Amino acid sequence: MEAKLVVSSSPHLRAPETVQSVMIDVLVALFPAALAGVIFFGWRGLLTMVLGMLSAMVAEAIVLKKKNIFGDGSAAVTGLLLAMTLPPAPPWWLVVIGGVVAILIGKQVFGGIGNNIFNPALVARAILMASWAGHMTTWLRPLDLATAATPLATGVEGTSFINLFVGAVPGSLGETSAFALLLGAAWLFYKGHIDWRIPGGYLGTVFLMGTFFDGSGSLMQMISMGLFHMLAGGVMLGALFMATDMVTSPVTARGRLIFGIGCGFINMLIRLFGAYPEGTTFAILLMNAVTPLLDNLTLPRKFGEVAKQQ
Amino acid sequence: MSLSFKTFRGGVHPGHFKSATEKKPVAPARPPALVIIPMGQHIGAPCEPVVAVGDEVKKGQKVGDTQAFVSAPVHASVSGKVVKIAPCNHPLGRPVKAVYIESDGQDMWHEDVRPNPDWEKAGPDELKKIIRSAGIVGMGGATFPTHVKLSPPPGTKIDYVLVNGAECEPYLTSDHRAMLERPADMITGLRIIMKTVGAPKGCIGVEDNKPDAVQALKNAAAGYSDIEVHALHTKYPQGAEKQLIKVFTGREVPSGGLPSAVGCVVQNVGTCIAVADAVCFGKPLIERIVTITGSGINEPRNMLVRVGTPMEEVIEQCGGFKPNVRKVILGGPMMGLAQPTVENFPVIKGTSGILCLTNLEVELYDIRPCIKCAKCVDVCPVSIMPLFIGSAVEQGLYDRAESSNAMDCIECGCCTYVCPAKRPLVQWIRMSKADIAAKRAKK
Numbered sequence: 001m002e003a004k005l006v007v008s009s010s011p012h013l014r015a016p017e018t019v020q021s022v023m024i025d026v027l028v029a030l031f032p033a034a035l036a037g038v039i040f041f042g043w044r045g046l047l048t049m050v051l052g053m054l055s056a057m058v059a060e061a062i063v064l065k066k067k068n069i070f071g072d073g074s075a076a077v078t079g080l081l082l083a084m085t086l087p088p089a090p091p092w093w094l095v096v097i098g099g100v101v102a103i104l105i106g107k108q109v110f111g112g113i114g115n116n117i118f119n120p121a122l123v124a125r126a127i128l129m130a131s132w133a134g135h136m137t138t139w140l141r142p143l144d145l146a147t148a149a150t151p152l153a154t155g156v157e158g159t160s161f162i163n164l165f166v167g168a169v170p171g172s173l174g175e176t177s178a179f180a181l182l183l184g185a186a187w188l189f190y191k192g193h194i195d196w197r198i199p200g201g202y203l204g205t206v207f208l209m210g211t212f213f214d215g216s217g218s219l220m221q222m223i224s225m226g227l228f229h230m231l232a233g234g235v236m237l238g239a240l241f242m243a244t245d246m247v248t249s250p251v252t253a254r255g256r257l258i259f260g261i262g263c264g265f266i267n268m269l270i271r272l273f274g275a276y277p278e279g280t281t282f283a284i285l286l287m288n289a290v291t292p293l294l295d296n297l298t299l300p301r302k303f304g305e306v307a308k309q310q
Numbered sequence: 311m312s313l314s315f316k317t318f319r320g321g322v323h324p325g326h327f328k329s330a331t332e333k334k335p336v337a338p339a340r341p342p343a344l345v346i347i348p349m350g351q352h353i354g355a356p357c358e359p360v361v362a363v364g365d366e367v368k369k370g371q372k373v374g375d376t377q378a379f380v381s382a383p384v385h386a387s388v389s390g391k392v393v394k395i396a397p398c399n400h401p402l403g404r405p406v407k408a409v410y411i412e413s414d415g416q417d418m419w420h421e422d423v424r425p426n427p428d429w430e431k432a433g434p435d436e437l438k439k440i441i442r443s444a445g446i447v448g449m450g451g452a453t454f455p456t457h458v459k460l461s462p463p464p465g466t467k468i469d470y471v472l473v474n475g476a477e478c479e480p481y482l483t484s485d486h487r488a489m490l491e492r493p494a495d496m497i498t499g500l501r502i503i504m505k506t507v508g509a510p511k512g513c514i515g516v517e518d519n520k521p522d523a524v525q526a527l528k529n530a531a532a533g534y535s536d537i538e539v540h541a542l543h544t545k546y547p548q549g550a551e552k553q554l555i556k557v558f559t560g561r562e563v564p565s566g567g568l569p570s571a572v573g574c575v576v577q578n579v580g581t582c583i584a585v586a587d588a589v590c591f592g593k594p595l596i597e598r599i600v601t602i603t604g605s606g607i608n609e610p611r612n613m614l615v616r617v618g619t620p621m622e623e624v625i626e627q628c629g630g631f632k633p634n635v636r637k638v639i640l641g642g643p644m645m646g647l648a649q650p651t652v653e654n655f656p657v658i659k660g661t662s663g664i665l666c667l668t669n670l671e672v673e674l675y676d677i678r679p680c681i682k683c684a685k686c687v688d689v690c691p692v693s694i695m696p697l698f699i700g701s702a703v704e705q706g707l708y709d710r711a712e713s714s715n716a717m718d719c720i721e722c723g724c725c726t727y728v729c730p731a732k733r734p735l736v737q738w739i740r741m742s743k744a745d746i747a748a749k750r751a752k753k
Contacts, residue, residue: 006636006672007650009737011723012643012665013324013480017730019678072678114679114731193683251684251697302715303319303552303692304565 019113022246023073025191029184030080030241036167036177040142041088045173048095052083055099063108074113078102081121081241084174085234085281086128088140094132098124118288119248122281129281139170151232152277156225164231175237178230185240194244197253201260202239202267206230209268234280235267242280248288254298255291262287318553320691321545322724324480324644326519330610331483331603336491338614339627341417345387345618346398346656347373348408352447353454354380359409365392368420370594372443373409382445382455386420387596387616388413399655401640401647408656411618423592429502437506437589444588445595445659449580450474450485450549451641453660456581460506462570468507469573472558473500473582475516475523476542476549479642482663484599485579487612489516489523492583493530499582500537502589507575512537513558517544546644547722551576553691565718580662595659602628606635606666617659621652624664636672639665644723675732686725686735692718696725696735703738708749711742719743 037045056079061069070076079099086095105127106120107113129136141148148170151159163169167177175181188194210229215222229235243249243263250259263283270279350356357374361367367386375383390413397405426432432440442457462468473496477485489496500512514531516524518541531537542548542557552563554576561572569576577585580598587593596617603610608629615624625631639646641662649655657664686696694715702710716739725735 004636005638005648005650006674007648008637008674009734009740010639010643010645010647011727011736012637012639012646012648012667012672013727014673014675014732015322015324015728015730017728018732019681019730022681022683022730074681112679114681192685246681246683249682251682251687251695253688299695300687300693302565302694302718303556304562304567304718 019072019074022193023077025188025193026077026241027073027080029187030077030084030174032180032183033084033174033177033237034080036180037084037088037173040167040176041140041173042145044089047092048086048088048090048173049080049083051092051095052086052099053079055079055096056082056103059100059103060108063103064112072113075103078107078120082124084237085121085125085172087136087138088173089145090135090138094128094135098128101127114247116247117291118285119242119245122242122285125281126285141170142168142176150277151228152271156228159228159232161224161227161231164228169232172234172237175234178236181236181240188244193246194240195253195256197256198244198249198260198263199239201257202243202264203230203235205261205264206235206239206268209264209272213268213272229268229271233271233278238267238280238284239263243284243287248291250291250294250298252295252298252300254300255294258294258298259287259291262290317543317545317548318556318691319693320689320724321547322689322727323544324546324727327480327603327643328483328486328519331601331612332486334483334487334610334612336487336599336612336614339616339619339624341388341413341415342616342619342623343413344393344620345411345413345616346408346620346654347384347386347411347618348398348400348406348656348658349374349384350400350406351384351453351617351658351660352382353452354378354382354458356406357381357384359395359407361392361409363392363394366390367392367411368418370423370596371420372594373411380455380458382447382457383443384445384617385594385596386411387618389416389418390414399649399651399653401649401658401660423594425591426589429589432589434506434508437502440589441506441585444584444593446581446584446588447595447659448578449584449598449659449662450578451645451660451662456577456585459575459577460503462507462568462575466570467573468509468570468575469511470559470575471500471504471507471509471512472554472574472576473512473514473579474549474551474554474576475514475520475527475579476554477520477579478517478544478546478548479644479646479663480546481603481665482601482642483603483612484601484662486520486523488579488583488599489520490526493526495586496527496579496582497530497534497537498590499584499586500577501534502585503575503577503582504536509575510536514539515542515548515554515558516540517542517548519544546724547691547720550691550720550722552720598657598659598661600624600657600661601663602666603663604666604668605671606632606637606668608632615657615661618656621655621657621664624657625652625666631666632668634668634670635666636669637667639663639667641665644727645721677733678731680731680733683730685728685730689724689728691722691724692720694718696739699742700733700735700738703742708742708745711739712746716742717746
């Protein structure tokens with residue numbers, strides 16, 4: 001018996017959380033928005049999400065030479081997130097290429113989980129956008145699935161805020177329902193996987209810039225423009241699920257806040273002054289690039305540091 | 311008065327696991343037939359034996375001492391005969407020279423051990439001398455010699471003596487029982503320490519999951535206006551020295567500095583009682599309360615154990631190990647030291663607990679890549695970046711670990727506790743600290 005005593009370094013107690021359980025929490029949090037996508041855009045929406053997850057998971061399993069394709073769950077999260085940023089009914093091969101590109105170019109070339117600089121789903125989306133712009137901008141109206149333009153293209157007039165909030169508007173598969181996205185994000189808040197700083201900084205900046213740089217007329221009209229910018233397009237999905245990606249966002253508290261504000265700022269610059277109607281993808285990718293810098297510039301004051309200088 | 315609302319940054323909330331022993335009064339262990347008295351039971355210079363094989367010794371007689379300042383003498387915990395001087399196992403992993411004493415069953419006290427009814431007349435220097443000669447060390451587990459802690463640099467004014475009754479380590483209940491069963495002696499010990507360092511104020515902090523101990527201490531301290539008892543928020547590591555000072559006084563011990571730099575001295579519950587025993591009754595530190603617990607032991611208990619009692623004997627008095635025991639930890643589960651064996655292994659002054667875990671709880675984890683979730687950053691009580699230091703050490707970059715403030719780590723283990731990638735962060739930080747300290751010593 002004695003020979004079998006285990007000697008290991010303290011602490012001898014560990015929290016039950018694992019990388020896999022964190023990833024499952026994210027999948028659970030994405031479920032309401034995915035369900036909304038299926039309700040609004042039908043079986044083609046479901047197919048897109050299943051294909052996105054499967055292609056990412058299979059690509060990762062092949063690269064890592066593992067038989068268990070779910071693994072730590074991170075590929076499933078990447079695949080689902082990518083699918084949710086695509087139009088509701090893209091060609092099947094576009095989704096598969098996206099899933100494979102996300103894992104290979106977005107993640108594994110950097111050394112796999114934890115080492116990628118950019119959000120893998122957004123890397124894939126940017127590449128698809130540059131390669132098949134037509135397929136990537138074919139939007140459908142919910143329920144009757146007729147071709148339609150997104151609220152960001154049509155403008156605030158004629159857009160119902162109720163529809164915008166529940167998600168009954170044309171747009172990417174998983175981005176339209178602010179309500180479902182907020183519901184899912186509440187789960188991540190509850191589990192402690194995200195804090196308020198990135199979503200708060202992001203959405204707050206979008207709201208303020210929308211109000212003051214795009215709004216006009218009475219104060220109420222200006223505020224409704226700010227709200228419109230928060231609810232329309234990919235901002236909600238980006239602020240709650242893409243910018244908060246642990247691997248590619250800062251680890252310091254102040255860094256996270258600056259990161260969120262930066263995402264919102266660039267996103268609004270592109271929307272207001274850029275050639276694209278939407279800028280979530282590029283805003284977050286650009287801020288991903290400065291994440292290591294933000295971390296270094298915002299290191300917290302260590303315990304006892306000021307006292308030493310006195 | 312409660313300080314529950316006041317707390318420090320970071321920390322974690324592991325399960326308490328205290329219910330197995332918290333209601334069990336301290337039971338005296340059977341006097342051992344043989345005791346093993348290691349010469350090094352403290353931080354600092356080890357002692358040299360002052361007895362020889364064949365000598366007759368009595369209980370409380372000094373058997374090892376040294377001239378070094380940072381050290382504490384060791385004493386016989388039974389009366390009997392010195393049968394051998396040989397190395398024994400030690401919690402830090404390196405065998406230590408020890409005096410083996412066979413008991414004569416008489417349990418006779420040495421003639422120097424006698425009550426000192428006039429202790430209130432003693433001055434600080436005399437008190438320090440008594441505390442040193444009684445071999446008292448910090449009994450929370452760090453075992454720093456108490457008389458050294460009570461000798462701040464000249465010119466330092468001590469405003470507070472803080473007593474750590476937090477017992478924030480899960481499983482352990484030895485301090486809890488001591489506070490319940492000997493509150494008056496603890497207050498006496500605190501008063502002696504306050505007098506020794508000239509502190510006008512004494513504060514006792516107890517986590518608010520032990521309301522009975524808070525009440526017992528409040529009753530015992532009722533007559534002393536200069537002593538306060540506070541309930542503290544239950545959070546690990548509430549009992550960490552610098553965190554406790556921050557909670558009570560709002561002062562931050564400077565990086566690399568000692569509590570005396572901000573006018574504080576922190577002592578453990580058990581240390582206060584040992585000081586009272588030494589100063590009032592002349593008793594050196596030859597026994598301590600040990601919590602023997604965990605699902606790997608048949609009858610978890612709190613026991614009053616003679617220093618030097620072979621651990622196997624203590625375990626046997628608790629019904630023995632369960633067949634599936636896989637890990638034996640000296641101290642608590644967050645900072646305690648896992649041991650490869652309990653043979654030829656005595657209970658020493660710093661043994662606050664013997665925690666026995668079974669194969670159901672002992673897991674070996676695959677180390678996964680860091681996903682930068684920053685949970686370690688959020689829980690770190692000293693606001694360093696465990697993930698960066700860990701990655702640096704993983705790559706052998708000790709210089710980078712140093713510039714990332716590895717030396718400020720208090721080794722509480724919160725980062726490793728929360729890490730979802732199961733990275734042994736505090737182990738890596740400890741490795742870098744050893745490397746950095748060795749490099750600094752060379753310079």
